[in-house]
């Protein structure tokens with residue numbers, strides 16, 4: 001939530017205070033949400049019944065988190081999947097990335113299936129949920145310390161545009177090194193897609209089993225099935241289009257520090273799974289028309305999200321792609337053009353619009369008793385509105401008057417006629 005690389009703004013003391021507060025507040029907020037989620041009254045106003053602090057850190061659970069990370073790392077280095085080049089670095093070099101998230105996913109499912117067959121109880125994840133989150137936090141802190149220390153010796157041309165202010169706290173948070181690697185092992189790329197995203201799905205599966213056990217069900221509830229399927233579909237789509245991540249802001253601009261490490265390893269798996277955790281304790285009964293309505297909403301959101309991202313990616317790869325020849329474009333002084341019709345003529349960020357519609361569809365199966373399952377929509381709206389503003393500032397710098405022409409032509413940012 002901070003600018004990637006504006007050295008003048010970071011000498012301002014409130015920024016350091018803000019970063020310190022975020023580092024304390026965000027993990028506490030995640031744990032607080034998890035505690036409230038499991039209470040009968042999951043209202044954000046109800047006082048959380050806090051667990052004993054010394055029960056939160058369990059060496060055995062920490063070992064499981066480390067094992068999970070190492071297992072995913074092992075899958076990442078398997079010599080399967082194609083190798084592609086990322087976008088060019090400051091020094092003109094291209095880093096190579098192996099695309100094998102789908103292979104890793106299949107092998108993870110097979111390994112978990114075999115483990116369950118051998119008597120491993122996935123219910124452990126549900127019964128140690130808080131401890132797992134605390135261990136992931138500890139692991140994130142340790143990894144961030146390592147990243148900060150090694151960044152002190154990183155060559156200048158491998159530093160990120162931000163995260164090099166000279167303030168230990170700020171640089172620790174933002175991350176100094178752009179693409180920290182151990183031999184060919186890219187720590188940022190690995191963390192962005194694997195332990196956290198895959199962990200999110202495994203947590204969802206564990207919550208499904210916990211729901212069936214707690215309520216003596218032979219099958220998961222329709223609400224739990226919807227939440228699981230939506231999340232699974234979203235992650236598999238990201239894996240199918242793995243290459244696109246190489247062009248995301250996080251990959252191309254952000255240093256790898258506590259902000260991203262915590263986001264990837266604690267925030268994503270433990271807040272994105274709050275809906276399935278909520279459903280374990282708060283059954284939600286859905287009528288058939290309601291189910292059809294929610295599925296339709298998700299399909300609409302996904303179609304907009306996927307079409308917008310695929311169109312832009314295809315256009316950036318090959319501006320004269322014949323399948324896009326019907327779309328209107330605006331030329332810019334950089335030689336690149338901007339799409340200005342179709343979905344990219346509807347709003348300036350149709351991909352964000354689709355993402356937000358899907359986020360709403362993921363929350364609706366949980367009903368309307370509490371706001372907590374809507375946490376993801378609220379968080380994503382805040383994040384994408386802020387991200388849109390940052391991207392807009394960057395595009396205005398890059399494209400100058402052509403960007404202003406684009407904004408005149410496409411007036412709304414994310415929601416047609418609203419925002």
Ligand code: NDP
Pocket residue numbers: 247248249305309312315316336337338339340344348349351352355380383387391394395
């Ligand atoms: P985008 O994929 O939208 O990329 C923005 C860039 O696209 C701009 O900087 C510009 O770069 C290019 N662009 C903008 N407008 C046009 C246009 N009209 N024609 C052609 N190119 C254009 O942004 P993000 O990286 O933020 O998001 C990627 C995806 O990730 C989105 O779908 C988003 O919803 C999702 N996301 C999900 C999150 C979650 O937590 N679930 C978090 C963050 C993102 P250039 O011109 O240099 O190519």
